Amino acid sequence: MTRTVTLVLVDPTGRPLGALPEYEVESPWWQEVDPVVRGAPVEVSVLRLLDGHGDRPGVGGTVRYLAEVAEPPAVPLRPAAVDLAPHPLRAPYAEPGGPAASITWARAVLDRLGRPAGEVTQRRTWNLSAIWRLDSPHATAWLKQVPGFFRHEAAVLRRLGSLTPGRVPVLLADDGDGRMLLDHVPGEDRYGADPAERAAIAADQHDLQVRALPLVDDLVADGVPDLRGPALARWIRATIPPSALPSTNPLDGLAERLAQVAECGVPDTLVHGDLHPGNVRGDGVRRVVIDWGDAFVGHPAFDILRLTEGLPASTAAPLLGAWCARWRDSVPGCDPERAVALLRPVAALRMAAVYAMFLAGIEPSERIYHADDVPRCLAEATSAVG
Structure with missing residues (x-):
């Protein structure tokens, strides 16, 4: 099963730019944005779901996302009607500039730990989390950002990391506001x-x-x-x-x-x-x-x-x-x-x-x-x- 994706683009200030032509991605799961990013003709960060239609919510069908680009792309865009009004429940990572701010935080942490990140890959974004993979020549780390009702996850990992080492992911750092940097778990x-x-x-x-x-x-x-x-x-x-x-x-x-x-x-x-x-x-x-x-x-x-x-x-x-x-x-x-x-x-x-x-x-x-x-x-x- 696949899904048909349309990306509506904004610049880092949130200014609407238009929509890319629709394209197919191999994964049907709406929250998995790695194939969406890889399939786009320009470099994008997916911010949030705009709407979707399919036989089951969250799986297959046609999906529109809001995505951020650093500058207007050199590819044709078509007009797109989209409500960009702010919402009090919107996650920070779903706002223009949100992914960049989180990645900057994670890179700074990894620099302090002596394992600077090279390639960064956006893997998932939806209402329960946003996840990026950060690779360096010697190690991999994961940046996970969650909404307020999941903010206690970092405290759990910190407690269990010393109580049952090896049974839970290693928490490298957290910012106290939903961002966590986790060591890679093989398997x-x-x-x-x-x-x-x-x-x-x-x-x-x-x-x-x-x-x-x-x-x-x-x-x-x-x-x-x-x-x-x-x-x-x-x-x-x-x-x-x-x-x-x-x-x-x-x-x-x-x-x-x-x-x-x-x-x-x-x-x-x-x-x-x-x-x-x-x-x-x-x-x-x-x-x-x-x-x-x-x-x-x-x-x-x-x-x-x-x-x-x-x-x-x-x-x-x-x-x-x-x-x-x-x-x-x-x-x-x-x-x-x-x-x-x-x-x-x-x-x-x-x-x-x-x-x-x-x-x-x-x-x-x-x-x-x-x-x-x-x-x-x-x-x-x-x-x-x-």
Whole structure:
């Protein structure tokens, strides 16, 4: 599958210049802009999505982006109608001059570290992150910039870097405002992980979560969201718009359900929040868990439920059984099986709230990525409660 791309160009001051002719790129995923940049007839930085149309939001079809050029290009441009009005929720990296400012910051950091960057490649940009690869003759680093609701990722990586070295990306620097410079992690994202690899990921995460138990208060003080018990119920209710709730309200009884979860005795700890195999990189020697922006302090069962999501029951059952056995060994007397059963609908509710948070925190043109996710997750929660 491909996508058809149109780039509407602006100069560094934001002055509109016109649009390049449309062209095809080999990757269908709208947030992946590396092939968009490579396919353009002039040097560009992609700023943000303008609009897109396809069978599925974010995949294939026709897409328009706003892109920045250093000066008017020596290629024909056609007129393009586009709203360039400012928006209070626009990410800094989606504004003219934003990518250049972030790259300048990253280059300065690498210069101080004695590993100056040569080639810089823009890899991704959308409402959840912007990512660039910075290569030098001796090393590779990654610049990642995130919106405010993911700003605590740097604090998580800093804590875990000393607690579980080698298990998370090395944080080289951060600016306290969403920019992070990360060391390269060898390997590939493990989207196709088989049950044995998922079992290894689950075991790694259990070890990390047990080690993180003494750090819970420090993580919360660092700005990691505190979603323990009643706080999770309050956050879900405050974040999901009442207008989005179905007639059979899956929030009914939520506080009571979470009180029963607490009685199961599995302790709250650091939760990744999106522990699917694609957020693990492996090279056959080690596994590194990446993308900690969804992290929070809460119940560890949310991670195993995410890791087994969508698997056949016969495949998920051994993974869940091993997870329960590990927690019974770590915390004698706890009841992890009951905790998992109680939290199944809550896991879907939490994801509905996560997507609602995204929608409330991003500008309108970017909401197409997540528009269908809140009702989908609420339907899953309603089904799980039933």
